[in-house]
Amino acid sequence: MSYQDILYSVDHRIATITLNRPDKLNAWTAVMEREVREAMDAAAADDGVRAIVLTGAGRGFCAGADMDLLKGLDPSDITATTWTKPFDVNQRLDYQTRYGFYPAIPKPVIGMLNGATAGIGLVHALYCDIRFAADNAVFTTAFSRRGLIAEHGLSWMLPRIVGHANAMDLLLSARKVLAPEAQAMGLVNKVFAPEALSAATYAYARDLVDNVSPRSMAVIKRQQYDAPFQTLAENTRQANAEMARSFESEDFREGVAHFMEKRAAQFTGR
Structure with missing residues (x-):
């Protein structure tokens, strides 16, 4: 399958999904939304895949929604249900939401956060099961500084990962958090030098697919x-x-x- 805003590949039983708008720091689009979901579904259904890595091309993971597209957003797009899949009676309803489907994927999803991770980008990072980051990566919820709120289950997921106090801080202030602080609060599992991030992430993924x-x-x-x-x-x-x-x-x-x-x-x- 060919994609416009992502790249998809499988090697050593590891599927890699790469957000691929590097000139825009992989800013999120409706096309990217559809393609990420399709690629995740493909990886989940492929018996030749045992782990999934989600990352970004270039200097960033995902800098949030594409602001040029956000300016013309119809509010009804947020609540529209045309993007939803048919209800799956074998999965918990909580994990059949627009972006909250990652927990229903029966394979580990590793977020390889190679740079800026903001807004909707942070939402997707948090839905990953494990997060490895470059030591120069920057994180922000962003929403309160755009007149928005904690969207797509973020107010449920974030405190379960970093605790109530840290979640309130990150959501209310939308301040920028550097990778070492993100690791200290549990937002990411491990931090690596940018040049070592890929090797460390794939070594971990290969251990899962080979030995678990x-x-x-x-x-x-x-x-x-x-x-x-x-x-x-x-x-x-x-x-x-x-x-x-x-x-x-x-x-x-x-x-x-x-x-x-x-x-x-x-x-x-x-």
Whole structure:
């Protein structure tokens, strides 16, 4: 499939989705929205993909919405439902929203944040499961400085990642946060020199696809994103049921076998 505003490739069972408007710091467009969703769906459905990396071309990850397009925005575009997919009874409704679909992807999504990450760009970064950043990356919610509000579930996701106090600070002030501070508050997992970011990110992704059960990753990811809606008892009952199913899986048998035989794992995801 050909794309206009993104690039898509698969190598070593890792799908890479690259926001590709480098002259605009990958400012978000309606075309980019549709293409990112299509690429995420393609990666999720591809048995040859076990992890996904989302990044930006050039000096930035995503500097937010394209302001030239935002000036002519029809308010009805925000609440329109024409972009939604048919309801999936196998997925939690909470994760079938316009941008909040990442938790429903049964594969780890790693955000490789190579530069400016602002507004809607930060929304997408936060919906990634893991975030690695260049040490010169800058982050901002941006919304309050544009007369806007915390959009697309940001007021739900952000405090769960950085805590209530930090979320209030970032949302109210919309101040710029440098990568070291972002790491200290848990906004990103790790920070690397710009020239080392790609190698470190893909080394991590290759470790996942080579040495970790894709079945385990899918179940663990679902457990993590179900947990905010569960009591401790509900979470424990779910874990007990999933553990019983794990004992019956091929990946469990392979997990024991490769450890005992001291060889590389050959997980199938079944």
